[in-house]
Amino acid sequence: MRSLPRRTLLGTGGLALLAACAPGSESGGDGGGASAPAASEVETDPATLGEVTLRLWDQEVRGAQDSAITALIDGFRKAYPNITIDRVKQSFDDLQKQTGLALSGNDVPDVLQVNNARGDMGEFVKAGQLTDLSGYAEAYGWTERFAESVLAKMRYSADAVTFGEGALWGLPQTGEVCGIYYSQKKLDALGAKAPTSWDELFALVEAAAGAGEQPLVLGNLEKWPALHVFGPLQASLVGADEIVTLAMGNAGASWEDEPNLAALGKLGEWASSGALGDAPNGLAYDTAWADFAKGTGVLLIGGSWLGPDLEKTMGEDLRFMAPPAGKDGTVATTGGTGLPFAIPTAAKNKDAAAAFIDYLTGDEAMALIAENGGMPVNRTAELAPDSGVNKDIYEAFDAVSTDGALLPYLDYATPSFADTAGAALQELIGGQADAAATAQALQADYAAFTGEG
Amino acid sequence: MARRPPSAVVRSRVTPYLFVLPAFLVFAAFSLYPLARAAQFSLYEWPGFGPSTFVGLRNYAELAGDPAFRSAIVNALLLIGFYALLPLVIGLVLAAILRRGQVRGMGFFRTVIFLPQVVALVVVAVAWRQIYSPDGPLNQALRAVGLDSLARGWLGDPGAALPAVGLIGTWLETGLVMLLLLAGMSRIPQELYEAARLDGAGPLREFRAITLPAVRGEIVVALVLTIIAALKTFDLVYMTTSGGPGHATTVPSFEVYHRAFELREVGSASAVAIVLTALVFAINLLVTRIGERGTESGGDA
Numbered sequence: 084m085r086s087l088p089r090r091t092l093l094g095t096g097g098l099a100l101l102a103a104c105a106p107g108s109e110s111g112g113d114g115g116g117a118s119a120p121a122a123s124e125v126e127t128d129p130a131t132l133g134e135v136t137l138r139l140w141d142q143e144v145r146g147a148q149d150s151a152i153t154a155l156i157d158g159f160r161k162a163y164p165n166i167t168i169d170r171v172k173q174s175f176d177d178l179q180k181q182t183g184l185a186l187s188g189n190d191v192p193d194v195l196q197v198n199n200a201r202g203d204m205g206e207f208v209k210a211g212q213l214t215d216l217s218g219y220a221e222a223y224g225w226t227e228r229f230a231e232s233v234l235a236k237m238r239y240s241a242d243a244v245t246f247g248e249g250a251l252w253g254l255p256q257t258g259e260v261c262g263i264y265y266s267q268k269k270l271d272a273l274g275a276k277a278p279t280s281w282d283e284l285f286a287l288v289e290a291a292a293g294a295g296e297q298p299l300v301l302g303n304l305e306k307w308p309a310l311h312v313f314g315p316l317q318a319s320l321v322g323a324d325e326i327v328t329l330a331m332g333n334a335g336a337s338w339e340d341e342p343n344l345a346a347l348g349k350l351g352e353w354a355s356s357g358a359l360g361d362a363p364n365g366l367a368y369d370t371a372w373a374d375f376a377k378g379t380g381v382l383l384i385g386g387s388w389l390g391p392d393l394e395k396t397m398g399e400d401l402r403f404m405a406p407p408a409g410k411d412g413t414v415a416t417t418g419g420t421g422l423p424f425a426i427p428t429a430a431k432n433k434d435a436a437a438a439f440i441d442y443l444t445g446d447e448a449m450a451l452i453a454e455n456g457g458m459p460v461n462r463t464a465e466l467a468p469d470s471g472v473n474k475d476i477y478e479a480f481d482a483v484s485t486d487g488a489l490l491p492y493l494d495y496a497t498p499s500f501a502d503t504a505g506a507a508l509q510e511l512i513g514g515q516a517d518a519a520a521t522a523q524a525l526q527a528d529y530a531a532f533t534g535e536g
Numbered sequence: 537m538a539r540r541p542p543s544a545v546v547r548s549r550v551t552p553y554l555f556v557l558p559a560f561l562v563f564a565a566f567s568l569y570p571l572a573r574a575a576q577f578s579l580y581e582w583p584g585f586g587p588s589t590f591v592g593l594r595n596y597a598e599l600a601g602d603p604a605f606r607s608a609i610v611n612a613l614l615l616i617g618f619y620a621l622l623p624l625v626i627g628l629v630l631a632a633i634l635r636r637g638q639v640r641g642m643g644f645f646r647t648v649i650f651l652p653q654v655v656a657l658v659v660v661a662v663a664w665r666q667i668y669s670p671d672g673p674l675n676q677a678l679r680a681v682g683l684d685s686l687a688r689g690w691l692g693d694p695g696a697a698l699p700a701v702g703l704i705g706t707w708l709e710t711g712l713v714m715l716l717l718l719a720g721m722s723r724i725p726q727e728l729y730e731a732a733r734l735d736g737a738g739p740l741r742e743f744r745a746i747t748l749p750a751v752r753g754e755i756v757v758a759l760v761l762t763i764i765a766a767l768k769t770f771d772l773v774y775m776t777t778s779g780g781p782g783h784a785t786t787v788p789s790f791e792v793y794h795r796a797f798e799l800r801e802v803g804s805a806s807a808v809a810i811v812l813t814a815l816v817f818a819i820n821l822l823v824t825r826i827g828e829r830g831t832e833s834g835g836d837a
Contacts (some may be wrong), residue, residue: 365689
């Protein structure tokens with residue numbers, strides 16, 4: 084009996100305590116009060132900035148990437164001894180999870196890598212946590228340095244409703260492109276040449292199947308790999324502009340129109356005819372490309388990052404090409420950039436940070452990245468090696484990013500699109516859903532997001 | 537020495553609580569407070585940073601109409617069959633056999649059967665992913681004996697993926713269940729069996745009349761532990777299928793992770809977590825109740 088009132092007291096006290104601190108309220112975002120230095124206010128000579136310690140958070144931890152950025156940091160420090168760089172490196176997943184927490188605090192890094200997608204960069208822009216780099220872009224001439232189809236992937240309107248246009252929030256160093264890997268020997272055995280049109284590609288797939296080969300290799304256990312196959316295939320039938328609208332989650336397009344249905348239908352047809360292997364949904368991504376390197380299949384549609392590893396096994400036999408031009412005549416394929424470097428709103432040394440980003444994306448840096456085996460986002464054709472698969476990859480990226488259209492990853496579209504599209508394409512490939520049902524699922528996610536936004 | 541009457545402090549009603557207090561404080565700080573915060577988060581719309589909006593019970597209302605959440609719950613319930621019931625049946629049989637036979641190197645075999653519990657789950661998942669892969673050992677074995685029609689990409693086949701993941705759970709939990717039951721069985725006096733045998737009972741009858749009632753308590757413990765493991769399974773799904781193909785193998789814990797870290801919907805993720813916690817409590821309360829009632833009526837069998 085005596086304990087009862089005490090318990091009630093404790094209960095109400097607890098409730099009051101809980102109500103007092105709603106999640107996130109103690110840190111309090113500025114709510115869109117983004118800072119945007121004008122070009123005239125920017126100090127572009129880092130030597131005049133005095134003693135500065137620049138804090139950098141990045142995820143360039145893998146072999147070639149790590150050596151490239153280490154060399155770049157050394158180079159920058161030699162040029163500007165007054166600036167010390169304090170680097171924290173971690174994996175992409177770790178960085179992605181920490182960024183949200185870190186940016187809402189006051190003790191933020193000066194430069195950090197932020198994923199382009201709406202769920203990441205878009206959210207931070209909306210919350211006013213990143214610096215608008217437009218002024219720096221003008222002062223440093225970044226718009227001349229980068230192709231616009233590359234820069235578009237770092238552009239958001241200040242309210243983050245529009246993606247692909249508006250202010251600039253980050254700059255990337257490296258490029259990525261999805262294309263077609265093939266084995267030259269396998270093509271020779273089939274009496275075929277590298278396809279120059281999508282019709283030739285479809286014919287090659289059939290010819291390979293007829294000869295008892297597995298035409299295309301896909302490991303889609305993880306859900307996302309099919310997006311890298313569907314992206315180029317979609318570009319064969321759907322106009323590049325429409326794909327950009329869909330993939331950036333901007334209003335005004337539809338997944339359920341004729342060309343998209345036809346592209347989804349083609350992927351379903353490939354899957355049901357066995358052109359993608361017996362059980363692509365049950366095969367892991369890493370197993371699939373390793374199988375391809377060991378001689379399974381004729382073609383592998385996938386990202387440029389696979390090149391160096393495939394080449395280790397396949398050597399000279401491995402070739403890479405951008406997909407053939409689509410219906411509208413442009414060479415368009417899924418691709419993008421390495422993670423862009425951005426400057427938080429609360430960063431203490433913005434001018435030094437911008438100077439560092441300028442250095443990271445400059446001519447010298449591009450050469451250093453190429454030297455270390457990465458793919459620089461600019462001067463790609465010029466820096467291409469003389470032989471090997473990287474020559475093909477550099478040339479393909481250059482062709483797509485300068486003359487063609489570098490389409491965004493489809494999962495940039497909405498925060499939930501990676502899951503929606505991954506699951507939908509798995510069901511299409513597995514035969515549980517047809518093209519119409521798949522298009523409907525994709526449209527539902529896209530429409531819900533653009534309707535809200 | 538005459539015993540002194542207990543002092544006023546000892547007699548006070550508050551005293552027992554004072555003894556509990558240190559443990560309770562730790563428990564409250566690391567279990568109750570996070571639980572209360574999760575319950576609170578579930579009432580907000582919050583991306584994990586910045587300001588939040590109070591939305592009342594809307595997160596829960598949305599779960600009711602969310603097909604991904606529904607299939608997560610259904611899958612979790614199906615997994616109970618693989619994580620709890622199947623290991624219980626296999627564990628009972630194994631333990632009953634091991635109890636009877638005087639096998640040389642018994643300790644070794646017990647260790648082997650318990651081994652899956654010791655290996656890190658990530659390692660388990662990677663190994664099984666390999667076993668289930670289209671060209672993996674399982675399909676090779678099937679093809680070797682002419683069962684080509686059964687070979688498939690186990691984790692990518694909508695009908696086979698959930699049982700495939702579930703059987704990894706069976707493999708994991710069987711050792712634990714067996715060990716618990718074996719411990720219970722070792723406490724049964726040998727005389728009971730001798731008496732039963734004199735009365736003409738066969739091995740099956742012995743098992744039903746003596747062994748089973750005697751290990752009822754252990755069965756309840758085993759069920760509680762394995763059901764909790766089934767309902768909150770995450771690592772296996774995350775490492776093998778990411779919830780696919782489609783949403784065929786998604787589970788509540790995976791939905792919590794997915795919503796909190798990939799969709800940045802901390803409110804919705806917390807709501808799933810709270811529903812999951814309630815579900816775990818409800819099912820285990822049921823299991824314990826049934827177990828207790830059984831012991832009361834079954835008395836001294």
